[in-house]
Amino acid sequence: MKTRFFHVTLPLKRPFAHMAHKRTTSDSVVLMIEHQGVTGIGECAPRKYVTGETPEQVIRLVDSALKSRDVAEALEASPTEFLSGMLNGDKRFSDIASLPNNARCLLEMALLDWLCHARSIALCDVIAASFESGLMPSKEITRVLDGHRNLDDFLSSDGPFHCIKVKATINSQSDIETVEKLRESIGPNRDIIVDANMGWTDENARSSMAKLGRAGATLFEEPLPARRYLDLADLRATTNQPIMLDESLCTLQDGEEAIARSSVDAFNIRISKNGGISGALGLIRLARSSGIRWQLGVQVAEVGPLVAAERHLACTVGGYLTVEAGIGDEIFDEFVVDPYPTPDRKNNTIILPPGNGLGVQLSSNINKYKTALT
Helix, strand or coil: CEEEEEEECCEEEEEEECCCCEEEECCEEEEEEEECCEEEEEEECCCHHHHCCCHHHHHHHHHHHCCCHHHHHHHHCCHHHHHHHHHHCCHHHHHHHCCCHHHHHHHHHHHHHHHHHHCCCEHHHHHHHHHCCCCCCEEECEEEECCCCCHHHHHHHCCCCCEEEEECCCCHHHHHHHHHHHHHHHCCCCEEEEECCCCCCHHHHHHHHHHHHHHCCCEEECCCCCCCHHHHHHHHHHHCCCEEECCCCCCHHHHHHHHHCCCCCEEEECCCCCCHHHHHHHHHHHHHHHCCEEEECCCCCCCCHHHHHHHHHHCCCCCCCEEECCCHHHHCCCCCEECCCCCECCCCEEECCCCCECCCEECHHHHHHEECCC
């Protein structure tokens, strides 16, 4: 088996900022596996402030894991057997499942893509078989307003709006005015999510959530520093506003604790942050059984394989609050996969990538980012 790692740092055409971080390039790790004439690819997007992982750590861990018996077992399994085993704790794949979230995501995705190509099957069909779900041809998506976008330009160019996420700023009054204008523009029946990215204090959160709720916000994402579950429960009770967890929600255990402490109304599930497709499915299963809403989110500046994986998950497992689609088609001048899974911006929907596996292949641009292990 031949493997290659790529640390992809594509420049963005415009910065993307929120209260926890400002980004001017992508920061993804891509893995390519070649075995028996078949190629599989995967991606993760490590964010140290979320899971504690860095690209360098992910590469070292996955390079070591590639030599394990688990990988040999996975290559002999069917794609449905492998994904179901990862989801349900099959001991044959325990070394892969025990990797930190982004490393697990990277290796699991590349193996799944390889297995699908080896058997000429699309990833969505594997997800459907593993999770007893069906296929949907398209899915409506969220549009995101961050601090580098002009509100009037956003309203005139980014619709139609099925759901809007607003990245909170340090100017709470400006955020209130933004939400008021958005609500006036899109009417009463669409969700407006305000994402504080852990940037509010307790006092600021209480004041801001109450005022933003009156202005028309319907859900508040990660208002306090991560995993302050008791404080989040108190915030829900005192403001009577619903809370969605993102940075606080990395593992199944995080979700179980948040539910046990009455700290959450919705999960923001992201494939890379949550440990791959199997990790995301585990949290979806928990949400369903607990009456928790969930959205399928993305991490800014994913470069291709992750984007495709999210399309397969979004168009297979129903019941989402909303789906994010990423903005790679708007912020990258070049792509490292072909074809890039561009959303339908006329209708703000996504569709399944065609073909086997993820439905995308690495382009020659990826060679600029090949990483030598040290």
